[in-house]
Amino acid sequence: MDSIYNDLNAPHSMGTTIIGVTYDGGVVLGADSRTSTGMYVANRASDKITQLTDNVYICRSGSAADSQVLSDYVRYYLHQHTIQLGQPATVKVAANLVRMVSYNNKNMLQTGLIVGGWDKYEGGKIYGIPLGGTLLEQPFTIGGSGSSYLYGFFDQVWKEGMTQDEAEKLVVKAVSLAIARDGASGGVVRTVTINKDGVSRKFYPGNTLPLWHEELEAKDSLLDSLSATSPEPMVS
Amino acid sequence: MSSIGTGYDLSVTTFSPDGRVFQIEYAAKAVDNSGTVVAIKCKDGIVMGVEKLIASKMLLPGSNRRIHSVHRHSGMAVAGLAADGRQIVTRAKSEATNYEKFVSRHLSCKVPLVSVDAAEAGDTEMVYGEAIPVKELAERVASYVHLCTLYWWLRPFGCGVIVGGYDRDGPQLYMIEPSGISYRYFGAAIGKGRQAAKTEIEKLKLSEMTCRQGVIEVAKIIYGVHDEAKDKAFELEMSWVCDESNRQHQKVPENLLEEAKAAAKAALEEMDAD
Numbered sequence: 001m002d003s004i005y006n007d008l009n010a011p012h013s014m015g016t017t018i019i020g021v022t023y024d025g026g027v028v029l030g031a032d033s034r035t036s037t038g039m040y041v042a043n044r045a046s047d048k049i050t051q052l053t054d055n056v057y058i059c060r061s062g063s064a065a066d067s068q069v070l071s072d073y074v075r076y077y078l079h080q081h082t083i084q085l086g087q088p089a090t091v092k093v094a095a096n097l098v099r100m101v102s103y104n105n106k107n108m109l110q111t112g113l114i115v116g117g118w119d120k121y122e123g124g125k126i127y128g129i130p131l132g133g134t135l136l137e138q139p140f141t142i143g144g145s146g147s148s149y150l151y152g153f154f155d156q157v158w159k160e161g162m163t164q165d166e167a168e169k170l171v172v173k174a175v176s177l178a179i180a181r182d183g184a185s186g187g188v189v190r191t192v193t194i195n196k197d198g199v200s201r202k203f204y205p206g207n208t209l210p211l212w213h214e215e216l217e218a219k220d221s222l223l224d225s226l227s228a229t230s231p232e233p234m235v236s
Numbered sequence: 237m238s239s240i241g242t243g244y245d246l247s248v249t250t251f252s253p254d255g256r257v258f259q260i261e262y263a264a265k266a267v268d269n270s271g272t273v274v275a276i277k278c279k280d281g282i283v284m285g286v287e288k289l290i291a292s293k294m295l296l297p298g299s300n301r302r303i304h305s306v307h308r309h310s311g312m313a314v315a316g317l318a319a320d321g322r323q324i325v326t327r328a329k330s331e332a333t334n335y336e337k338f339v340s341r342h343l344s345c346k347v348p349l350v351s352v353d354a355a356e357a358g359d360t361e362m363v364y365g366e367a368i369p370v371k372e373l374a375e376r377v378a379s380y381v382h383l384c385t386l387y388w389w390l391r392p393f394g395c396g397v398i399v400g401g402y403d404r405d406g407p408q409l410y411m412i413e414p415s416g417i418s419y420r421y422f423g424a425a426i427g428k429g430r431q432a433a434k435t436e437i438e439k440l441k442l443s444e445m446t447c448r449q450g451v452i453e454v455a456k457i458i459y460g461v462h463d464e465a466k467d468k469a470f471e472l473e474m475s476w477v478c479d480e481s482n483r484q485h486q487k488v489p490e491n492l493l494e495e496a497k498a499a500a501k502a503a504l505e506e507m508d509a510d
Contacts, residue, residue, distance in 0.1 A: 077362060081362070081364070085371075086371070096363065097362070097363075100363055121404050135365075
């Protein structure tokens with residue numbers, strides 16, 4: 001029998017669902033909040049959307065350690081770059097630096113990232129940087145293990161030039177759908193909206209999210225199920 | 237301005253008692269003796285012009301370029317020792333390319349061995365994936381020029397350089413002197429006829445002028461400051477980077493150049509006729 005401590009010693013990985021979406025005037029980044037160590041949920045309320053500069057944020061997936069360290073490096077480089085330049089760095093530059101670190105260390109790193117932000121030259125932009133270190137600018141992108149369940153959803157629902165409200169609702173709905181199906185995603189939904197007016201963070205606790213097909217109501221205590229009425233028998 | 241710094245002028249690492257570094261000032265003299273370089277910032281771009289003094293009739297017209305493209309969006313006009321200028325331009329091209337793209341050590345162009353710069357020697361070169369802002373380019377070139385005034389085993393560059401570029405913050409003009417100082421200008425002139433040229437530039441209404449008009453004006457200025465008595469022949473070399481050139485740095489188109497030369501010659505004759 002395998003050691004029962006296998007799971008506890010496994011590297012922290014973020015199963016994750018991460019999403020980045022552009023809208024008319026900015027971007028919305030969204031993520032779930034589950035960090036797992038094997039089958040154990042190490043952190044059920046993690047913040048996977050990390051700040052790189054005032055106007056650029058990054059969604060992290062894959063190895064928690066790798067993505068954190070990478071973000072730290074890039075934040076440091078961007079800080080220096082901003083000082084030298086005398087003005088905020090562009091999203092493109094931030095994404096390029098993330099890509100360089102990711103590509104040059106591809107043998108050691110295992111992290112998929114989404115860089116999103118707003119700058120005065122290009123407006124809102126989203127860049128996807130998957131495992132090998134490719135850089136791809138896209139109007140929207142999804143990542144993490146939970147993203148597999150969202151490709152069809154986005155194909156149908158995505159449209160250019162949404163309003164901020166439409167974009168935020170879309171992101172929350174998508175993450176919650178992924179959480180419903182992906183065991184490695186869960187917890188709460190966090191979103192970060194970035195536009196010319198700045199950054200705004202939103203938080204959607206698990207029990208405010210809609211229930212999807214066959215999902216059961218969240219229970220605060222197992223004792224509640226004792227007093228619940230038994231289900232009606234199925235009659236054909 | 238001129239004074240002999242006897243005893244304190246033998247090395248660039250020696251200050252004089254009144255706080256001057258004479259070697260750098262002597263380097264500036266090399267620039268002052270060269271053909272005039274004029275550059276202006278118009279409302280839609282930059283125009284640069286060089287009075288290329290022809291040393292010999294055997295020289296092929298169009299050779300010995302004094303204006304070089306450093307990157308798609310920027311160019312550099314050089315005054316002073318031509319060989320020194322070549323070095324600076326190479327460095328600028330290298331800075332511009334390496335800022336934007338990752339180039340393997342094997343393939344990157346030969347940057348002169350001269351530098352002791354940590355960022356050059358080490359592998360900490362950052363790649364940003366976008367064209368180098370003109371301000372950044374000018375600062376790096378200035379930093380490199382200044383570097384060569386810090387060590388006794390190097391001599392300062394004997395050339396002044398004007399960097400003109402058009403990036404997302406608009407057209408910009410910088411001048412870099414042998415001391416390593418770099419300032420941003422609306423209009424700049426270096427070389428023999430710089431005083432007269434600067435007076436002429438000040439008369440122009442640059443904020444209302446397009447580059448098309450600017451080309452004519454620069455040609456007039458250069459023809460105007462050229463000293464017929466001292467230097468016989470010269471060739472006018474001009475470049476621009478503006479909306480009309482699609483924000484690319486390039487030679488001024490043939491027909492416009494001819495138009496400018498004709499206008500300049502006509503203006504000269506008018507002056508002589510007075």
